[in-house]
Amino acid sequence: MPSDLRPGSCRACEGGVALLAEAEIRAALAELSQWSLQDQGLExxxxxxxxxxxxxxxxxxxxxxxxxxxxxxxxxxxxxCLVRFSTHAVGGVTENDVICVRAVEQLLT
Structure with a gap:
């Protein structure tokens, strides 16, 4: 996972994408202040x-x-506005969610 806030690009997913491990989610959240993990989503x-x-x-x-x-x-x-990213097809947080959160953060910088 990149350590900067450049968003990257999402991969199409219909359930064929792996969930991020909790450690990967926590590492991403360390870079993204004010976001939290709530009910299997980034909010x-x-x-x-x-x-x-x-x-x-x-x-x-x-x-x-x-x-x-x-x-x-x-x-x-x-x-x-409450924003919540979660990959519905797999029931949790994937790299796509982190990519989109980073893109949202760039809106405000």
């Missing part, structure tokens, strides 16, 4: 000043998800 709550900024973030995130063909679960409200 972070983002806070914004208003609905416009929240929706701009959601739209940018949707573009990343479409480009990578790897889609998060989102919970959107006026000034927050």
């Amino acid at each position: 972070r709550r983002f806070h914004f000043r208003n609905f416009y900024e929240t929706m701009a973030f959601v739209n940018a995130l949707a573009w990343i998800a479409h480009r990578e063909d790897h889609h998060p679960d989102l919970q959107v409200s006026y000034n927050t």
Whole structure:
């Protein structure tokens, strides 16, 4: 796994991708402050000043998800967005989830 935050590129998966070991997930989380492992997924709550900024973030995130063909679960409200990446086909965290989390982090830098 790369030690920088460059996202890489997702591999197509319909269940043929290995889950990351807990040590691999913890190593990735050490580089990604504010993300946590929750219920077999990588999760972070983002806070914004208003609905416009929240929706701009959601739209940018949707573009990343479409480009990578790897889609998060989102919970959107006026000034927050809870983002959760998990590879549904295998029931946990894969390299694809880490790649997408890194891409989301780049939105904010």
